[in-house]
Amino acid sequence: MKDKTNDNKADSCLPGGLVPTEQWTLPQTSVRRSLKDAIRHALKQLRAGVSQTEEPFESMDELPELSAAQQRRLAPEPDYSHQAEAIACGLEQARSEGSLSRDVVCLVAPPFSGVQQALTRFSECGQSGSNESGKVWNIISPPDALLFDDQEASEWWDKQDLSRPWIIPELADFWLRRLSGLALVKELFRRIASGDMGAGIVGCSSWCWRYWGHYLESAQMSPWSPAPMDADRLGVWFTYLASGSGKSSVIARMTGDGLYVLPLPETDEAENSKSQKKTKYSNFLRDLAATSRGNPGVALAIWQRSLRARPDDDTKLDEAGDQSDTQSRSADCWVVPLGRLSLPSMPQSKESATGFVLHGLLLHNGLDTASLAVVTGVSAHELSLVLSRLKRAELVIQDSPGSDWQVTAIGYPTVRRHLQSWGFPLDQF
């Protein structure tokens, strides 16, 4: 795998770079951890019938959570413009190495990977805004209504400007799981296969990709994906996010035993031999990588929830800003073990409507209430009950009334695991 992986691992905002999707592998974890997770999942399902409480995230320790300012400093949201540049570099490198030769590149990533946001910023940022021929990327936005017949779909694609390189940030926005909602994507794949689309990039959620992979059995698109986030890559990425300019580093230690999570062990051998004798490291990042299935967005959401400040550190950390007090070996923040974090759990429901709603949201990368009713076949009344229950459980979120419902990053592992238990088709990540 290493041979074919893009050699941009040094790039901290996209550790591991891009890899062909068939080379994507799930981060490894210990047998003990896997068994623990399986038993926990089974117990949660059993307990769902006993306990009627629909508790969202619950802190199970006494330490205060980080304030908003502390969180912005220690575990901020990523800057997607940088990720866009890293993706552009990765693609260019793959082309120069000869491992990528197609005009249209498909970038498939699980939800919350940030690929959609990065592709949206392709035209905003300088270097990545244009391709090697210097032309500016054209972002193709989905139409307001997605129900077309084959003729109308063909006419819609005819109207798009394909004379210059184009980008579809998220293919899931171009279809609805209805008879007349498939035409746009079918026509797009037909044109890509016949070479009528010119050069372009198609970003696609892994759930949507899996569906279309089943639907178009004979299509061979050879997609690419961001490399999975294993423990080392997560460490590099979290450090990069916290350091901002990259000059300062963050120190994070476990609340229980004081083992170090960050900074990562030195890779330099001389330094390593000296420092590793003194410093003991935790398995937290390895477990986090496995829990989040190598998904950076999910890992970041859990990371943000697991960080704690010492009560007496509150003011110090707030004021710290860019002061270099990290040189002292006192921890910037503390990390709650994964076993003590209560992540959102699935509310009890014997109806299959919950599964339809969650699966529909993942397939379409979020939907508004009306579209959700159309694709799931669940009545508006029942849908509102299901959505409010899932919202209370912190599994779905709606930014503003009327906007799209989305599965939450922190609830994604629970949602995926339950959909798997219920027998729904899953993504490959």
Place this chain on the structure above:
Amino acid sequence: MIEDLGVKGAFASITGQAMLQALLVIVIASLIIVAVQKVLPRVAEKLGGKPRLYLLASVPLLRLLIILATIVIVVPVLVKPSFENMVAIFGALALALGFAFKEYASSLIAGIVTLYEMPYRPGDWIEVDGQYGEVRAIGARAAEIVTPDDTVVIIPHSKLWNSLIANGNDGTDNLMCVADFHLEANHNVSQVRELLRDVAFTSPRTKTWQPVLVIVFNKPWGMHYRLKAYPFDPKEQFQFISELTARGSAELARQGVKFVSVPVTAN
């Protein structure tokens, strides 16, 4: 005759205390069996998916193990476990069962055979002699299935010897469903096949990683289409077929494809 077999001698040493001990063991074993048969199916219902099927399938096996363990414990308590005594007791038992409960014994033996051949397991959807339903429990003598009309049908295991048993999902959660469409001729067949395939792919109940097939037959009265797909849960099969039929019919009607209708004569 019983005396001839040596059974009387075998039971000669039974004391009241031994009887009490044996009774206690049997009562405890019965309670454990009842608990296993009540609790495990309930737990399985909550788990869903494959864990549900595995847990349900373990119930009859556990019951057999408990029964065997009980026999192993009880027999030495009642009789001295010598070779002669064992031959005497089991010989007499076989004779009694052979003559008086031939059919019952046949079902019991078939019940043991089902545990390792597994022609059906709890959670399977089977059809035996025209009765279709989900296997709810497997007893020592018979299996219970629940039909889609919520009727419990008891099927003796001895059916295994001389009946055809059709198993829809065979211990997995993959159960193929078929929706039939009987259409008048003179329409675009490939268009209808594509449309029916889309009907299955756009159902939220479809397991899209399993094959979705549209088979067509040319009949004297028109065209017979069979849309085959898998629902995500075998329990959803009737909802699934209904949904495919309803949506497929509506779309075919919208496309102007007509259904054939057969004249019905009422008696």
